[in-house]
Amino acid sequence: MIAETVCSAVSAAGLGIGVVTAYRRRFHAAARIVAYSLVPVGLVMTGVVGWLADTAFSPTAWAGFGVLGAAWLLFAGTRAVERRRAGTGPERKAARGRRQEAVTPAGSAPALGQETRPAARPAAAPGNSGSGDDFSDIEAILKKHGI
Structure with a gap:
């Protein structure tokens, strides 16, 4: 009996808040508030609240x-x-033991060969510091990746 009264009061308060929200012309929010406030009354009408109250105090x-x-x-x-x-x-x-044997010892070797660092470039001539150096870096990267 108390649970049904509390649910009814919560629903009435929610409907009142929904009316005030609709009065402020926020109809989308008001519809959502009214929907939430109707849930407790629906639970009371289906008997879920009574079943829960009987279960909680049993x-x-x-x-x-x-x-x-x-x-x-x-x-x-x-x-x-x-x-x-x-x-x-x-x-x-x-x-x-079988799982450890499945791993190959060379499985962690680099895929492009044994060389891990690119070959060092020869130092550029002091008077030759043009835009050719920029392209040589790009070419070295492309050759490294096989492109």
Whole structure:
């Protein structure tokens, strides 16, 4: 009875705020406020609020939640034990050894060959500091990438 009264009061307050918002010509926001304020009344009319109130104050319902929690803990605990046991067996160690063998030792070598640094350019002549140096850098980069 109290839950239904509280939901009705919340809905009435929401409808009042919606009317004030519509009066200020914010119709989109007013429609959204009215929609939210109708939800508690709808829950009361469908009986959801009464069911929730009966469940919240029922010792049997709380005992049922406790039993469900204990069942969940048992499932989680047995699963953890299964995982731990599967990690220490000889089959697991053999699978781990096969996995390490699959990696090639040369897998981390550069794909373009053994050279990791580009070859050093000869120093430019002092009187030759034109725009040719800019293009030689670009050409070196393109040659490095095979373009």
